[in-house]
Amino acid sequence: MNDIETPVVIINLKTYTQATGEKAVLLAQVCERISNHYDVPIVVAPQIPDLYRVAKAVEIPVFSQHMDPGEPGRYTGHTLGETLVEAGCAGTLLNHSEKRMQLADIEASIDKAGKLHLYSVVCTNNIAVSVAAACMHPWSIAVEPPELIGSGISVSQAQPEIISGTVEKIRAVDKEVIILCGAGISNGDDVSAAIKLGAQGVLLASAVATSKKPEDVLTDLVSPLSK
Amino acid sequence: MNDIETPVVIINLKTYTQATGEKAVLLAQVCERISNHYDVPIVVAPQIPDLYRVAKAVEIPVFSQHMDPGEPGRYTGHTLGETLVEAGCAGTLLNHSEKRMQLADIEASIDKAGKLHLYSVVCTNNIAVSVAAACMHPWSIAVEPPELIGSGISVSQAQPEIISGTVEKIRAVDKEVIILCGAGISNGDDVSAAIKLGAQGVLLASAVATSKKPEDVLTDLVSPLSK
Amino acid sequence: MNDIETPVVIINLKTYTQATGEKAVLLAQVCERISNHYDVPIVVAPQIPDLYRVAKAVEIPVFSQHMDPGEPGRYTGHTLGETLVEAGCAGTLLNHSEKRMQLADIEASIDKAGKLHLYSVVCTNNIAVSVAAACMHPWSIAVEPPELIGSGISVSQAQPEIISGTVEKIRAVDKEVIILCGAGISNGDDVSAAIKLGAQGVLLASAVATSKKPEDVLTDLVSPLSK
Amino acid sequence: MNDIETPVVIINLKTYTQATGEKAVLLAQVCERISNHYDVPIVVAPQIPDLYRVAKAVEIPVFSQHMDPGEPGRYTGHTLGETLVEAGCAGTLLNHSEKRMQLADIEASIDKAGKLHLYSVVCTNNIAVSVAAACMHPWSIAVEPPELIGSGISVSQAQPEIISGTVEKIRAVDKEVIILCGAGISNGDDVSAAIKLGAQGVLLASAVATSKKPEDVLTDLVSPLSK
Numbered sequence: 001m002n003d004i005e006t007p008v009v010i011i012n013l014k015t016y017t018q019a020t021g022e023k024a025v026l027l028a029q030v031c032e033r034i035s036n037h038y039d040v041p042i043v044v045a046p047q048i049p050d051l052y053r054v055a056k057a058v059e060i061p062v063f064s065q066h067m068d069p070g071e072p073g074r075y076t077g078h079t080l081g082e083t084l085v086e087a088g089c090a091g092t093l094l095n096h097s098e099k100r101m102q103l104a105d106i107e108a109s110i111d112k113a114g115k116l117h118l119y120s121v122v123c124t125n126n127i128a129v130s131v132a133a134a135c136m137h138p139w140s141i142a143v144e145p146p147e148l149i150g151s152g153i154s155v156s157q158a159q160p161e162i163i164s165g166t167v168e169k170i171r172a173v174d175k176e177v178i179i180l181c182g183a184g185i186s187n188g189d190d191v192s193a194a195i196k197l198g199a200q201g202v203l204l205a206s207a208v209a210t211s212k213k214p215e216d217v218l219t220d221l222v223s224p225l226s227k
Numbered sequence: 228m229n230d231i232e233t234p235v236v237i238i239n240l241k242t243y244t245q246a247t248g249e250k251a252v253l254l255a256q257v258c259e260r261i262s263n264h265y266d267v268p269i270v271v272a273p274q275i276p277d278l279y280r281v282a283k284a285v286e287i288p289v290f291s292q293h294m295d296p297g298e299p300g301r302y303t304g305h306t307l308g309e310t311l312v313e314a315g316c317a318g319t320l321l322n323h324s325e326k327r328m329q330l331a332d333i334e335a336s337i338d339k340a341g342k343l344h345l346y347s348v349v350c351t352n353n354i355a356v357s358v359a360a361a362c363m364h365p366w367s368i369a370v371e372p373p374e375l376i377g378s379g380i381s382v383s384q385a386q387p388e389i390i391s392g393t394v395e396k397i398r399a400v401d402k403e404v405i406i407l408c409g410a411g412i413s414n415g416d417d418v419s420a421a422i423k424l425g426a427q428g429v430l431l432a433s434a435v436a437t438s439k440k441p442e443d444v445l446t447d448l449v450s451p452l453s454k
Numbered sequence: 455m456n457d458i459e460t461p462v463v464i465i466n467l468k469t470y471t472q473a474t475g476e477k478a479v480l481l482a483q484v485c486e487r488i489s490n491h492y493d494v495p496i497v498v499a500p501q502i503p504d505l506y507r508v509a510k511a512v513e514i515p516v517f518s519q520h521m522d523p524g525e526p527g528r529y530t531g532h533t534l535g536e537t538l539v540e541a542g543c544a545g546t547l548l549n550h551s552e553k554r555m556q557l558a559d560i561e562a563s564i565d566k567a568g569k570l571h572l573y574s575v576v577c578t579n580n581i582a583v584s585v586a587a588a589c590m591h592p593w594s595i596a597v598e599p600p601e602l603i604g605s606g607i608s609v610s611q612a613q614p615e616i617i618s619g620t621v622e623k624i625r626a627v628d629k630e631v632i633i634l635c636g637a638g639i640s641n642g643d644d645v646s647a648a649i650k651l652g653a654q655g656v657l658l659a660s661a662v663a664t665s666k667k668p669e670d671v672l673t674d675l676v677s678p679l680s681k
Numbered sequence: 682m683n684d685i686e687t688p689v690v691i692i693n694l695k696t697y698t699q700a701t702g703e704k705a706v707l708l709a710q711v712c713e714r715i716s717n718h719y720d721v722p723i724v725v726a727p728q729i730p731d732l733y734r735v736a737k738a739v740e741i742p743v744f745s746q747h748m749d750p751g752e753p754g755r756y757t758g759h760t761l762g763e764t765l766v767e768a769g770c771a772g773t774l775l776n777h778s779e780k781r782m783q784l785a786d787i788e789a790s791i792d793k794a795g796k797l798h799l800y801s802v803v804c805t806n807n808i809a810v811s812v813a814a815a816c817m818h819p820w821s822i823a824v825e826p827p828e829l830i831g832s833g834i835s836v837s838q839a840q841p842e843i844i845s846g847t848v849e850k851i852r853a854v855d856k857e858v859i860i861l862c863g864a865g866i867s868n869g870d871d872v873s874a875a876i877k878l879g880a881q882g883v884l885l886a887s888a889v890a891t892s893k894k895p896e897d898v899l900t901d902l903v904s905p906l907s908k
Binding site: 051065078098206 | 325
């Protein structure tokens with residue numbers, strides 16, 4: 001399951017108008033070009049109704065923004081892992097601060113994702129929650145202090161101790177989980193700072209998804225990671 | 228917005244394995260053939276990740292199984308109306324018993340659906356809730372006593388007073404809303420009984436979505452409605 | 455069930471420190487003195503753990519801030535109507551903007567409250583939701599535009615059309631439900647304005663619960679209602 | 682905070698009619714007599730509206746069935762730690778299978794409980810979730826496979842590997858957290874089996890709360906623990 005190499009950049013398209021429908025496809029294609037050109041893994045997470053068309057259009061990994069636990073059957077409106085696989089997804093975010101999940105459902109979803117060979121990224125809000133999430137062995141943890149999400153203030157620069165503390169505490173219980181830094185990441189300096197603190201990548205949204213020049217923003221973001 | 232004529236048959240694909248991904252497309256195409264052949268409107272409601280591919284493949288109306296309220300922007304994992312429109316949807320179920328919604332969110336979603344020219348079907352569990360939902364002016368109300376959903380016992384035959392009572396009480400406050408009968412509908416007799424009680428159509432799932440011969444089931448279902 | 459006369463003033467103590475535990479008892483006693491002195495019905499809604507001690511201490515009606523639907527049995531952590539009755543409550547708020555409920559649960563709770571002879575007040579956020587709630591026949595509807603709650607800006611003065619519109623639209627479907635005005639009510643002028651617009655009382659919180667002189671605030675509030 | 686000694690027996694009164702209001706007080710007094718007579722710590726967890734009257738009536742520890750995170754202020758209908766303290770509670774259950782909580786809220790509630798010197802017991806459904814919960818350092822973890830809750834089939838006898846596995850995996854990350862065994866505990870043999878597997882106590886409900894002879898049931902339950 002570790003075919004997605006690190007450092008990795010995950011772009012969450014949220015529900016931004018500029019990243020919906022055909023525009024999600026175009027933005028994913030920009031991500032793909034930058035990923036290929038700089039040889040840095042970029043993952044794109046479009047809205048759930050856009051997953052199929054985006055996954056058809058690009059070869060970089062496409063993640064869902066959410067996944068529900070549960071088996072196929074009577075779950076109207078739920079987003080099951082099996083259906084994500086059919087749609088061409090490679091993985092999913094879980095427990096994003098805008099879509100918080102119950103503890104038992106996070107664990108069940110991580111477990112299900114593993115069985116379906118889907119990458120799982122659990123979003124967390126502080127060090128203690130990050131360690132708890134790591135104990136359930138997802139592919140990755142993305143620590144995002146909620147007050148910095150969408151703020152333009154990078155957690156890696158404003159609260160570096162959250163990243164370094166998360167890395168230290170998680171490594172005491174799990175050596176393998178990928179640790180990402182989210183919240184407020186908007187440029188290459190933020191990425192560099194995150195990597196120096198021990199993160200293996202970043203999760204970001206608005207800086208790319210709402211940019212008029214996403215290609216330029218992405219280029220700046222991945223430049224510290226290029227091999 | 229009343230271009231979908233009544234009586235109408237809505238097929239909810241839920242999260243059945245037999246109606247996921249490419250199989251959802253094939254099933255929607257069966258629905259389309261039957262709809263065209265018998266000149267009875269059939270709507271199909273696939274899982275959200277399957278909406279785009281199904282909507283691309285058929286010309287009958289495709290509904291989402293759920294829609295969240297809210298405007299584009301920071302709502303990771305939410306299913307917004309604008310995105311449903313981009314995916315080719317014509318409407319959405321709301322408040323299905325497997326995806327219950329808060330009162331204020333139902334109202335906001337109905338309002339949003341109207342602005343986006345999306346059909347909205349609010350699922351309800353009894354007469355009082357049906358009347359309350361009708362006061363918020365969705366396109367349609369589908370009354371489904373939860374204990375009969377998936378039971379194979381038709382509400383139109385087992386509890387006819389729920390259908391007739393819903394029709395009577397709703398008509399006292401709203402003349403236009405489409406009234407559908409859900410829960411346990413599995414054959415043409417159930418459909419006939421529903422229509423006789425004043426319903427303008429049916430909402431069903433397992434009888435079609437899990438059938439080995441959906442074409443036969445659909446033919447039986449629509450035969451009382453054929454013109 | 456209409457033993458609580460109108461116009462009525464309901465004081466929601468929320469979870470304010472100044473209105474917790476023994477302080478909730480003292481504040482309820484102030485409400486009782488003002489209610490008796492001016493002959494205006496005042497209802498107090500303390501936090502759920504405080505219900506019993508407040509109900510023991512005063513004879514004015516004590517309402518819960520929330521009630522869950524469901525029958526006695528296996529519902530750890532739920533607040534059932536039967537237990538509210540045992541605690542001495544006379545009624546309950548439902549669907550407060552800080553404790554939104556699913557549509558089906560609101561209906562079930564109103565129904566249960568009626569069977570237990572508990573007064574039910576459904577909080578709503580706009581005209582359409584108010585009418586929907588009225589169709590489920592609670593004792594009362596309290597319309598509170600969420601953006602004004604706790605603002606100090608009175609809905610009765612800032613958005614009078616919401617009150618008059620709610621009264622007009624509700625009366626088209628229900629003649630009996632008590633219509634209250636909430637959100638931003640802080641003084642007697644706000645109360646007068648609400649009554650003139652057709653409301654039969656007010657629901658408020660911070661102006662009383664966080665005041666250093668609640669007796670003065672209450673005196674001002676009820677003065678326009680005194681007989 | 683470890684003044685409650687182990688092994689400990691926690692009795693969850695749920696919302697059983699036989700354990701509501703004055704009957705909750707009487708049952709708590711029975712628990713107190715047995716606790717004192719056999720010198721075994723017994724904790725009682727009544728419904729939230731009953732907390733104050735039960736805490737006034739007994740000296741054994743009284744726990745809430747639930748606690749919400751958040752600070753005093755605008756949280757209508759929430760059950761805050763500060764209010765539990767004022768009501769005389771010594772602690773709280775969190776994340777019971779009938780009141781599941783979001784991961785971030787569990788962590789915030791554990792943290793808040795610690796600051797308020799309230800004991801926190803996080804209910805969990807399997808080994809992985811138990812370890813995750815333990816990483817957030819509550820006072821105690823109560824592992825309860827949901828399918829056995831209320832079944833009369835004891836987890837300690839039917840699925841002993843869940844208890845022994847939970848103990849082993851939790852001890853790898855935390856030496857201090859109290860580990861309780863829940864689900865299906867109904868007699869002294871179940872308690873003995875749990876203790877032998879490494880549990881430091883039990884959490885149970887129906888066997889005591891719905892019994893016509895709770896004194897006899899409690900006597901049997903604590904007999905293996907008496908010093």
